[in-house]
Amino acid sequence: MPPMPQDPRQTALTVLNRLEREQITLDTLIDDVLNTTGALSKKDRALANALIYGVLRHQRRLDFIISHFSKTPIKKIDPAVRNILRLGIFQLTDMTRIPDSAAVNTSVNMAKSVAPPWVVRYVNGMLRNASRHQDLAAISSNDLSISQSFPRWMVNRWIKRFGPIETGDLCEAFNSIPPLTLRTNTLVTSRDDLMASIRCEDGMTGTSGKTMFRMETSSVSPVAIRLYNVFKPIHRFESFKNGCFQVQDEAAQLASILLNPEPGDKVLDACAGLGGKSAHLAQLMKNKGTVIAVDINQKKLDRLDDEMKRLGISIVKPSVHDLNRPFLEDHTFDKILLDAPCSGLGVIRRNPDVKWRSSEKHINRCAERQLDFLSRISEKLKPGGTLVYTVCSMEPEENEQVIRAFLSRKNPFYVDRSINHLTKETASLFDTTAYLRTFPHLHRTDGFFSVRIKRKP
Secondary structure (H helix, E strand, C coil): CCCCCCCHHHHHHHHHHHHHHCCCCHHHHHHHHHHHHCCCCHHHHHHHHHHHHHHHHCHHHHHHHHHHHCCCCHHHCCHHHHHHHHHHHHHHHHCCCCCHHHHHHHHHHHHHCCCCHHHHHHHHHHHHHHHCCCCHHHHCCCCHHHHCCCCHHHHHHHHHHHCHHHHHHHHHHHCCCCCEEEEECCCCCCHHHHHHHHHCCCCCCCEECCEECEEEECCCCCCEEEEECCCCCHHHCHHHHCCCEEECCHHHHHHHHHHCCCCCCEEEECCCCCCHHHHHHHHHCCCCCEEEEEECCHHHHHHHHHHHHHHCCCCEEEEECCCCCCCCCCCCEEEEEEECCCCCHHHCCCCCCHHHHCCHHHHHHHHHHHHHHHHHHHCCEEEEEEEEEEECCCCHHHCHHHHHHHHHHCCCEEECCCCCCCCHHHHCCECCCCEEEECHHHHCCCCEEEEEEEECC
16 A cells, blocks of 8 residues: 655645545545544644645635636546646635645646646646636636535525525535534533633644634533634543543534433434434433444444543443344333434535535435434334434425424324423524524524424323
8 A cells, every 4th residue: 555645735635536436424534544644744734624625615616717727628637637726726716825836836746646747737837827817716607606616406406495695695604614612521510611621721822823712602502612723633632531522513412402311311312423412412311321322333333432431421322223124122212312314414514525425316315214214213212202303404305304204104293392491592593393403604503403203192
């Protein structure tokens, strides 16, 4: 196996190229490449991340600019060369601290490692021509799907629902860099004490250019903290080592709060993943009772188990199971949380590659799977029990349409409108149908849908 690149731009190119070839999540791929690379400094890692996320957020606009200067149609350009051009154009248009000459020269050097001389000359000529243009941003089209860099089908469906102005706001919010959001582990500390601890961390008072670290509480979740311009890896925080928090968006936190498990309950986290919601459920239960954390991936559950130990949680029990199959054990539960696999269109801020991997057919396939999971899992809910269905998607097919289809075939269940346990701010996120919805451009969170379902006694 060839050695991994030791340069931030080459690292970014490696990630972008592999992302086009492999079925792998962006965060997993970045961790794999950066951890294998190893030799990158903190500054170079930051540059590599900025390049990766920047190209993925603005890919369509970058391709539009490339097409303006290139005689070769964008789809006919070799994928590796296309990504080199995207990296070069992104540095020219969006990274003002990088000299144009550096953006061009480093791109040409990368081209030499993957393309014949005539292609290298093409890359050199195209980027130098682009760098001489006084205002590259002016080349961008007035077409919202190009200027904000989203697939046309995605923009069109949002315009039908929200109108062009709000769709523009939504796209802009999705393209913004989100804060690092923490959920306080209330088994160990309070939000105020956690914030005080973070302020005392080494390096948290530093600046980088014009940016400065800042921290604020969330109005959406009573235990969430937003961090901006963090200059220190989160796993090196003393408060992290002491199990004082997990990284989790506010909208994701609301699903567990909505379920409202109590100490002594038997709870099922049906799609546990790495355990963010499992840990939150245990917090709300004051570490008393049982949380069965189910996932199909044993490696994820191994990491979940390690995470529970870091957080000082003892009631979460990992269990490998494929939700496409019936449960073998005769378990029933007081509460169930189903964070169903979905299109992920609500978390584009954090996973911009989702834009280019999704389709309307994919949304419909997800909806079919969600309904199947919900129908099967609901059978494990005790009479009088509560189930929360949640997805990180704002799309109707995965939201209210799934719930309507479920309720039409499952008579013992109904939407539970009792939300008296929620704060005023959280309760305000519900619409008249008792569905909880969050949107990046309105609430500064990821886009989520949650609903509380009750089984009749």
